Amino acid sequence: MPIQFGPEVNRAGSDSIKWKRYANQDILPMWVADMDFHVAPEIVQAINERSDHGVLGYGSDNPELMNLIVDHCQKHYQWTIKPEWIVLTPGVVKGLNIARAIAAKKGKPAGITALPVYPHLKQHAPIIEFENQTFLANGFDQSWSLNLKEMAQNITEKTGVMLLCNPHNPIGKVYSKQELTELAQLCIKHDLIICSDDIHCDLILNGKPHVPIASLSEDVAQRSITLMAPSKTFNIAGLDTAFAVIPNPKMRKQYSEYMYGLVGHVNIIGSQAAIAAYKYGESWRLELIEYLQKNNQLIQERIDSIKGISMRPVEATYLAWLNVEELKLDNPQKYFEEFGVGMSAGAEFGDNRYVRLNFGCQRSLLKEALNRIEKAVQERVLNLGK
Numbered sequence: 001m002p003i004q005f006g007p008e009v010n011r012a013g014s015d016s017i018k019w020k021r022y023a024n025q026d027i028l029p030m031w032v033a034d035m036d037f038h039v040a041p042e043i044v045q046a047i048n049e050r051s052d053h054g055v056l057g058y059g060s061d062n063p064e065l066m067n068l069i070v071d072h073c074q075k076h077y078q079w080t081i082k083p084e085w086i087v088l089t090p091g092v093v094k095g096l097n098i099a100r101a102i103a104a105k106k107g108k109p110a111g112i113t114a115l116p117v118y119p120h121l122k123q124h125a126p127i128i129e130f131e132n133q134t135f136l137a138n139g140f141d142q143s144w145s146l147n148l149k150e151m152a153q154n155i156t157e158k159t160g161v162m163l164l165c166n167p168h169n170p171i172g173k174v175y176s177k178q179e180l181t182e183l184a185q186l187c188i189k190h191d192l193i194i195c196s197d198d199i200h201c202d203l204i205l206n207g208k209p210h211v212p213i214a215s216l217s218e219d220v221a222q223r224s225i226t227l228m229a230p231s232k233t234f235n236i237a238g239l240d241t242a243f244a245v246i247p248n249p250k251m252r253k254q255y256s257e258y259m260y261g262l263v264g265h266v267n268i269i270g271s272q273a274a275i276a277a278y279k280y281g282e283s284w285r286l287e288l289i290e291y292l293q294k295n296n297q298l299i300q301e302r303i304d305s306i307k308g309i310s311m312r313p314v315e316a317t318y319l320a321w322l323n324v325e326e327l328k329l330d331n332p333q334k335y336f337e338e339f340g341v342g343m344s345a346g347a348e349f350g351d352n353r354y355v356r357l358n359f360g361c362q363r364s365l366l367k368e369a370l371n372r373i374e375k376a377v378q379e380r381v382l383n384l385g386k
């Protein structure tokens with residue numbers, strides 16, 4: 001079956017949060033992180049077969065899925081895990097909040113993370129009361145290396161969890177083994193739980209290896225909750241299917257108890273989609289990576305050619321972090337909307353000098369978005385010069 005990255009996909013009227021925001025407006029939706037691509041045909045088939053069964057009661061952990069996850073971690077990250085370490089979780093954000101709740105229960109309600117970062121790493125679910133939260137003003141130095149010294153200074157006796165995003169949304173960074181080792185040493189020194197959100201780890205565009213921080217040593221593994229999912233990679237985020245890998249049995253038990261009480265379990269359709277993704281989706285994923293690499297190259301070349309805007313090279317994800325500081329805008333996101341491009345506001349991630357562009361879309365749409373971005377930047381530069 002042909003893989004459909006090329007042809008137009010019409011998402012209007014499909015309850016897509018991304019497309020609904022700008023329904024009936026001439027604004028291209030390039031914000032929330034899902035892609036405008038049809039999923040692999042084998043995933044559609046697996047979903048259809050499950051629904052054809054006709055009974056959709058509660059599911060349970062599927063041993064085939066657990067074994068596929070174990071094989072996936074071994075093959076792609078040389079990380080040896082056991083099926084019993086896996087807790088299927090209905091979404092990564094829920095896993096982040098459960099990790100926060102575990103730390104809070106230990107009397108350490110504050111989390112620490114490197115800003116700018118995906119909003120749910122820096123803020124907890126509003127129903128959970130955490131006092132004394134400490135977050136980092138600037139997690140990176142000029143060369144986008146982790147600002148470990150500043151991180152250490154921000155850790156207090158109330159800090160219980162390090163929230164890592166690897167690869168890092170929104171800056172598109174893939175952490176090296178060396179960087180992760182230094183970060184892990186800091187966590188061990190301060191006895192922090194490490195909750196690593198690795199949701200984008202199968203979307204590496206520059207060939208760097210993904211290193212799950214928990215794979216570094218037994219000591220690190222025992223304090224880690226690693227969150228992964230087929231959702232971003234295979235474009236099935238609407239199915240709420242993710243998993244946590246938790247080698248420490250006590251922490252795993254606590255995580256499972258909180259999860260069942262608060263957010264329930266992965267649904268049966270999502271499990272079947274995940275099985276199909278890991279079993280049959282590799283050639284689709286490789287084609288996707290190629291398509292995204294070309295989109296990424298196109299953005300980099302265009303942005304490099306426009307005065308007044310710049311970007312950090314994207315190593316992973318389908319998200320470009322665009323620096324528009326020179327344009328001196330109070331609300332950059334709104335400004336670009338006025339020119340017909342709906343991106344994510346940098347402020348949501350902790351830095352108002354940026355906007356985030358989702359390039360998981362057809363190239364024709366991306367080209368049009370880049371034309372509009374260029375026009376918006378040129379007009380502003382002109383106005384500033386007057």
Ligand SMILES: Cc1ncc(COP(=O)(O)O)c(C=O)c1O
Pocket residue numbers: 032033090091092093094118165169197199200229231237240241242
């Ligand atoms: C880093 C990161 N974590 C988690 C999520 C959301 O995960 P889920 O939909 O499984 O809760 C996203 C979505 O954009 C993300 O970028």
